[in-house]
Amino acid sequence: MPKSAKRRASQPTGAETLVVVESPAKARSIQKMLGPGYEVRASLGHVVDLPERSLGVDVERDFAPTYEVKKDKKPVVEELKRAAEGKRLLIATDPDREGEAIGWHVARLLGRDPKEPLRVEFHEITPRVVRQAVEAPRPIDQNLVDAQQARRVLDRLLGYNLSPLLSLEFRKRALSAGRVQSVALRLVVEREEAIEAFRPEEYWVLRGVFAVEGGEAPLVATLHEVEGKRLWTGQGEKEGRLHLASEAEAHALAEALRKGSYRVAQVEVRERRKAPPPPFTTSTLQQAASSRLGYTAARTMRIAQRLYEGVDLPEGTVGLITYMRTDSVRVAPEAVAAAREVIGKAFGPEYLPEAPRAYKNRREGVQDAHEAIRPTDPKRTPESVRPYLSEEEYRLYELIWRRFLASQMRDALYEQTAVTLADLEGRYAFRASGSVLRFEGYLRAWGRDAEEEEEPPVPAVPEGVPARLEEVLEERRFTEPPPRYTDASLVKTMEELGIGRPSTYAPTLETLEKRGYVARKGRTLFPTPLGRQVTAYLRERFPQVVAYEFTARMEERLDEVEEGRVPWPKVVWEFYEPFLGELAQVPKKTCPRCGRPLELKVSRYGQFLGCTGYPECTYTEPLERREAEPIGEACPKCGRPLLRKEGRYGTFIACSGYPECDYTRDDGTPTGHTCPKCGGRVLEKRSRKGRPYYKCENNACDFLSFYPLLEEACPACGWPLVKKGEKALCLNPACPEHEPSLLPAPKEAKKGRSRGKGKPPLAPPKDWEELVPFLPGLSPEERRAVEALARGEALARGEALAEEEARLARRALFKLRMRKGKARKEPVRA
Known part of the structure; x- marks a missing residue:
């Protein structure tokens, strides 16, 4: 049986109900649970969105959005329409605003009334729950759809107006602002500013080592009070507390302490219960x-x-x-x-x-x-x-x-002991405390968190007995700056401030890193120079956009839309009206030739600034590429720091030791898949036209797919399957289940003279050192080819460059010399 026939045979035949979900993995799971009476298909996320090249929001008509089917989803929509013919429709997308909106759009595209009972909701994918859900469909919740629609329109109004302004202001490409993104960036920037403004303050801590009569071991206690005043230990308010600010002060007090006679003034033993944390939220x-x-x-x-x-x-x-x-x-x-x-x-x-x-x-x-x-x-x-x-x-x-x-276990029980030692005159008091775990309770399952410091137990001592001060330890300390954010602490702060919701935390952090606004050092996040510049600009020109309280209030208003308590256009207007006022105050960037405003324009080669007076005025200005930014990783070849750089075709990762070290790899969004060829990460990247493709991060590896990778592996060879239309196909050319149509068809040779005919043999370029500064603009393939030519690797072996490698090297040399020539002229495009 042909492979295509086998795949058709695997689809449920005679199905009476079409079930639409978001992802192929979810579709596969639910299909197995529901059986042949149901056909489960995936929409692959949102099938419609606001248009890419226009605002798509009619402000004069209550912010009415104009939706269009996404280019890469047109085949999906056609497949869904064919599959829905003559069938009952059920929408089983995720149980949140986004899932409800996807279902609403799918229902309308398939000609169904969203008010009909076609929405299926479940919070776990198990056979019992899924079967119960399909027996109890409900209408699509318009309030949820409205809340998502309000959120999308808000984000479009902000991004469409602000992102070009940022590019105009900083003359840089690919800058963006967002309702949640910009506020999260402000948090990271302000934490860095607090760290830089921090001035460490010296303080001293005195600890006494006591031999207690009847005690089993020496007791170490910290000086707690001096003549009724508590010591300041670097935290909390200093007012009303004793601050030992210098070695001289600490030493003088230590000498006075040594002259005293002490006793155990108080021993407190109590039970402390620690309740378990609740189950997880996002x-x-x-x-x-x-x-x-x-x-x-x-x-x-x-x-x-x-x-x-x-x-x-x-x-x-x-x-x-x-x-x-x-x-x-x-x-x-x-x-x-x-x-x-x-x-x-x-x-x-x-x-x-x-x-x-x-x-x-x-x-x-x-x-x-x-x-x-x-x-x-x-x-x-x-x-x-x-x-x-x-x-x-x-x-x-x-x-x-x-x-x-x-979360369902008993409390952990501790026995906590606090011992106070005081001199006989009542001037000085030392304190020692510790705890002993008496019953694990929930800790048996959960364990201790890393930030929890375990208190050592205090030796058992009787109350009222004499204690001899054997030694005074003088410890110099300094106050510490606030720590940089990690993913954990930033998400926690966002939640505490009411910024964002469960669905936005992870995408927000990923966007900040992708835009080059923040970078990582280990687990910590710090702002890049660009991130700081953008935040400073937004705080000055658009204070409302990055205001914590206002952003939190907008989230609350979206919740009210979801509950049906307020119409969504009213919420959008509450944001848009003051935003318009701030927008009107921003000075326009003007053309140096004619004085008209400049605007951000897009060509096949990317974004640039152009005069609004075109074609009368042809002034243009290139946008700068982003400066190289550290990513917090070491080069696997030489150990130097890796940088994120920007080339003509987007960002890539390169070694900071270039040209001594030529390590590069692709930059993109990790998909969670492992490359079947080399074990590297598979990244999702975008072509110049915005189309997604999937490539191994290692430039030396040629793994590439123009189709999304599925979670399941090919049963014949173990390679990941890819999705083409509604089919799951194997990408491995050596696999018997491989579909040849997945590979790009070879281009037919053009009739007439060969383009390579009569060209001189390639030799290492003599002007190589002058060309090196322009290498970042090349594609990784072109760069590898021209660098191999410059090193003379093939020539050293007595070989000619392969035809494809030679073609790439010629093209790279042409581009490099063109850029070198342009760099000598005025960098203005007429």
Whole structure:
């Protein structure tokens, strides 16, 4: 049987119901659960959006948006229309604003009334829950759609007006501003400013080593009070406290302490209970994965998406966790009962509280229809599913499983001891405290967090007995600046300030890094010079856009739209009216030739500045490329820092030791896939026309796909399958299941004279040193070819360059010499 016929045969025949979801992995899981009576297809995310090259919002008509089918989704829409003919339609997209909006657009494109009961909602992908959901469809919630529509229109109005202004102001390419993005950037910038403005302050701490009568060991205590005044130890207010600011002050006090006679004034022993943390929300999951596993917020969400959408287990395909975009800590009663059963068997009945724990959401506006993030079946232990998960999936699932069980376990019990030692005159008081864990409780499952400092136990001493001060330790310390943000602390701060929502935390952080506004050093985030310049400009010209309180208020208003309490155009106007006022105050950039305003224009070669008086005035000005920025990684070839640079075809990663070290690799968005050829990361990149393609990060590797990679692997060879239309095909040319149409067709030779005929043989360029500064503008392939030519590698071996390599080298030399010539002239394009 031909392969195409086999694939058609694998599709459900005689299906009466079409179910539309977002992703192929989710479609595959649900198809297996529902069986042949249903045909499940993927929309691959949003199928429509506002137009790319125009505002797409009619401000005069209550901000009415103009939607169009996205270019890369037109085949998907046509496939869905064909599949929907004569079938009942169910929309099973994610249970949030974005999912509701996708469903609304799909229903309208397929000619269905969104008010009909066609929306299916579930928060976990398990056979029981999915089957129950398809039996109880509801109409699409217009309030949710309106909230998403308001959010999209707000973001478009801001980005469409601000992004060109930033490019005009800084004469740089690919700059952007966003309602949440710019405020998050302000947080990072202001933290860096606070660190730079910080001036360390010296303070001294005195500790005494006491031999206590009847004590088992020496007791070390910290000086706590001097004549009724507490010592300032670098934290909190100094007013009313004793500040030992110099060695002389500390030494003089130490001498006075040594002359005193001491006794144990008080011994306090009490029980301290520590309650478990609630189950995960999106933000707390990202924080824990960052601090415990070292995962970025974006990586955490990609892994969680796979765990939610379904994993193949021996008993069938099942989602391992509930929906991962939530700000609720509510848990279904049946899940609590299952967790208590597992706790009793795995840890013992003594770890179970008498009654199940119930958690309340602390913040108003939480979507309580959602549950917290938890395992769909607590009985499915991490070890039992480990053979079916990747290492990163296993580690994240274990984190979620342990957190959920811990949330239903007993408190941890500590015995806390505080000992106060005072001199007989009552002038000086030392204090020592410590704790001993008496019952693990929830810590048995969750363990201690890295930031929790364990207090050493205090030796047992009787109260009222004499104590001899044997030694005074004088310790010089300095106050410390606030720490730089990590993914965990930035997400936590955004949540506390009400900036963004569960679906926006990870994309916001990823955008800041992608735009070159922030960079990483290990796990910490710091602003780049460009990020600081953009924030300074926005604070001066658009203070409302980056105001924490205003941004949080807009999020609350969007929640009110979702609840049906306010019409969405009113919320948009509340933002747009003051934004227009700020926009009108921005001075225009003018043409130096005719005085008319300059504007951002786009050509096939990218963005540039041009006069609005064209064609009467032809003044143009190129935009500068972004300066090279460190990415916080070391070069694998030489160990020097790696930089993110900008070339003609976008950004790429290169060694800072160039030209001594020629290491480069592609820059793009990690897809979570591993290259089947070399083991590197597969990145999603964009062509000059904005079309996505998928490439290995290693430039020495030629793995490339113009089709999105699916989560599942080819059963015949193990390569990742790719999606072409509605088909899942193997990309491996050596695989018997390979589809030849996936590879680009070879170009036919043009009739007539060969373009390469009569060209002189290639030789290393004599002007190489003059050409080196213009290398960053080349594509990685051109750069490799021309650098190999310059080094004379093939010639040294007595070989000629391969035809393709020679073609790339010629083209690169042509570009380099053109740029060298242009650099000698005025950099203005007529």
